Amino acid sequence: MADIAAAPEQLVKAAPPRTRRRLLSRVPHLVVGLYLLVALAGPLLIDYDPVHTSLTDRLLAPGSETSTGATAWFGTDGLGRDVLAQIVYGARTSVLIGASTVAISCLVGVVLGAVAGYFRGGVDAVLARVFDILLAFPAILLAIVIAGAFERSVLLVVVALSATGWITFARVTRGVALTIRERPWVDAARVLGVPGRSILVRHVLPFTAGPIVALATLEFALVVLAEAGLSFLGIGLPASTVSWGQTISNGKEYLEGQWWISTLPGIALSFLIINVGILGDQLTARHRRGRTD
């Protein structure tokens, strides 16, 4: 959350590539892939009903046996619900919200940014002012105000996070569109009378793909963090939706005796963010190399 404003330019410039690091650099792909797999298929393997509570099994330490004879590898929470299952189901919520928010932000940002950058003029000026206004608020603050004000739902969280999420996409796309519009082949197309919309779609947008993919990856990490932050504050998601932030927040009350409730979901969350971040950096570096070559 705190690093939402971190533009990709500021992120690590990859060290000079070395062949022996090749394999190592694949690790983030694997890890992120694994999380996606867990989010999609995990719920099929681990049976967990967020509504179901088992009060006799409350606050069991990791590795204990539950009353049904199963093993709670990651322990249970204050209502006897399995923490491992909450992590698996929380991954699904995080991925769902992260992907939807990035998709919406990307769509809105790319369209507005491309139009503003290519056509300039009024649209561009208005967009610049909208940026100014939205950037005056810390992203998380605006999300708190929006998500706190309306009825809890997953959609509300997506909207609250998209409210500022699209800005970076629009800025980057606008920048690319600005440079592309001056290229000779675009000029040629214009002279030939190709309508602006098709120039935009055929000649400008393809050039934004590289930076946008890299940006979307980094944005995904920020959105997942922000969602967890909102849930931690008890804002946005309904009680029946499992979320890492909520589990961490629930565990805060039991920190003194039952450390695992807050600790383990946080590790799962951090590990995902670290790998998504490295992946995003790699993508950024790759498209930047591609551009300078």
Added chain:
Amino acid sequence: MTKTREYGRSRLVRLAATATAGAALLAACSTTTGGDDADASGASGDVTAAGTYPIESLDPHGAQGASTGTQLAGQQIFSRLVKPDPDGTLKGDLATAWKPNKAVTAWTFTLRDGVTFSDGSPLDADDVVASFQRMISLNGPNAGNFPVSTMKKTSATQVVLSSPAPDASVPGKLGTFYVIPSGVGKDDSAYFNHPVGSGPFTVDAFTPGESLVLVPNKKYAGNKPAPRRVTVRNIPELSARMTALRTGEVDILWGIPDDQLASLKGEKNLTVRTVPSSAEFTMWFNSSTPALKDAKVRKAIWQAVDFKTIIDKLYPETGRAADAPVTGVVLGHVPQPPVAYDAAAAKSALTDAGFDFSKKLRLQFANAEFRPFIQAVVSDLQKIGVKADPLEKEQATFTEDLIALKWDINFQQLATPSYDAASNLGRLYTCEANRNGYCNKQLDALLASAGATADKQKRTDLYGRASAIIWRDAVGMYPMSVSIAYAWNSDLKGFTPDASGLPDFATVGTGGS
């Protein structure tokens, strides 16, 4: 090269100087935050308490008037006509006697002689009437207790409170009515920064939301307060409150959740006690929804939840199975037969009644604190195939939806601060109030006659009969009555835990040390 570098350096120095100055300035602005922790809490006569909620305002008639924090402050600083004892029985405060007329539409209060405010000016009937009018005109939550009542001065030491309909619960409801000098306006910050009252204490310092420091009121008519200084602090974080109590930074703490209580009980220099309160977990059914119209359905849902286990596990110390729609400390409490958990019977009763198991019931509640309880209830309901959706709402939408009956089951921790069933049963269960979609003419008649008689025994009897109907028809589920857990430094003498969570500090003495 060298020149540029020097130039650059001098600019850097300038920059650094500005930054430092700026930082110093900001730091100077912000020195006010550091609370003075230096006060020796061990010193005899100093008592520090940490309440459950912050004290945001000292105006007992304003928007915060019904909040726990403002009530707690109010009863130390101001006097009331009558006040409840720690166990809920009414005692005279400013009033020496009170009695109703025959129709119970007018109550006459005789005021104590020679009471003065802390600035030495006398407190008379005019101040009482002006305070009442101020409370009504500010439209705060306490005004709602007296919708169309008026107060008149009949002599220098007598006031009469009259209402068009008979109301036997007037004295109980006046427990939240505080008297301040006449002439104080709305949002009168000049007055409320240094309020002049006639309670046992006066305000030494007040930081909204953080701390209230009280010193004895030298003009107080009653027994001189024992402590030399009382500090009520707001420590929002539970673990920090607990630590503060252990380290002796705080002497009295209350509203402690069950999971934390166990660890305090082991400490030998702490006294831990729970006191039954007027608060009860109240889960109304919306009897106007087709699915819940049938009393048999409502009763079956009640039977389907294993409340005993839930209470044993989640509220082993502060919860007790409720036995009536109001708790044992409230006037009008008459025990009803327990509703036993029987999932199988519930399931077959629902099937017999043609209950639609595919429909999701909206279970609304307003506070994250109750989320575990609600989830446990939902889980039990699901076991017999009844689907319920736990809807956690913000206070604003909760109240709005509650009144609009936009729910199927409504959870509230419902307190009866007047200790009188009139302001709970009498007000919320009538057809006219329509708070839960339940309407029963027979119940209406019982409640009306209970409100119209001043005889305690008769009223208890009538409320008992009303409770029996409410219980039998399962207007709601009444799973648990709530106790408040207190813990205090065993050195303190004379501290009495209070049933409303509003302890009186005037009697607290610090021990030998």
Added chain:
Amino acid sequence: MIRMVAQRLLVGVFVMWGAASLIFLIVRAAPGDPATVLLGPDADRTQIEQLRESLGLDRSLGAQYVSYLGDVSRLDFGQSHRLGRPAMDAVLDRLPATIDLTLTATAVAVIVGLTLGMLAGGRPGGALDRVVSACTIALQSFPTFWIGIMLVLVFALGLGLLPSSGVGTPQHLVLPALTLAFPFIAIIARLTRTSVAETMREGYVQTARSKGLGERQVLLGHALRNSLIPVVTVVGVQVGALVGGAVIVENVFAWPGLGSLVVDAVANRDYAVVQGVTLLIAGIVVVLNLIADLLIAQLDPRIRTGAV
């Protein structure tokens, strides 16, 4: 220069108008209002209507907007009905705590970030560089609220060295400020590293080196100075993010600043306080961005004498 300041000020005013309108729209569109919150679940319809009327909430949205803009332009954020006092008083009461926290965090982030960045950038690709890189990635990825809880677990509950929450002594400030500083340490370290690594390749640094200047002098004399511009920029740009982070950190540590105030205010539909806090923060962000721009112009002669 003056033209630039004037232009930026004008944009600032416009931004504040937009921000004020946006917040107004969001809080008014939200279901429920202060009247229902103040009266609580015990209230009945007529009581709520009466209170709504006396709070002026029954007026048309347009009328409310006009009077709101008028008040805000006079820096009057209205009365917080919940707290029974002017919203700005409540906000200003909490502001110093947030300033303490964010300033300390900024100082920590700049000092630690610059040091780490210089260590790493001094020898790009070295072992130290790799360790610092790994650390910065981790620091930037940890959710602030979780790392805060972990610090409490270790330093307050485990070792008993520091208080877990609240205010009072300087010790109370350590954990929240550290938690808030973590992601910014990472950002500043990365920036400094890049900038230092670039500087070390510049001709004049090579010259200085060949003249026999020690590694440390080169680093402090040239590399540090060059990396200050991006660091000042990023501190300016990140003020918003810093305050945003503070909102969450304050809730973890029960720090009585703006963060906990605004979360409460939103939940309780305390319009005046929500507007007061958000506009104050927006104002601070706008002003600090302006100052950062001016500082950069001061630090970098190319900008000062160039296009503007």
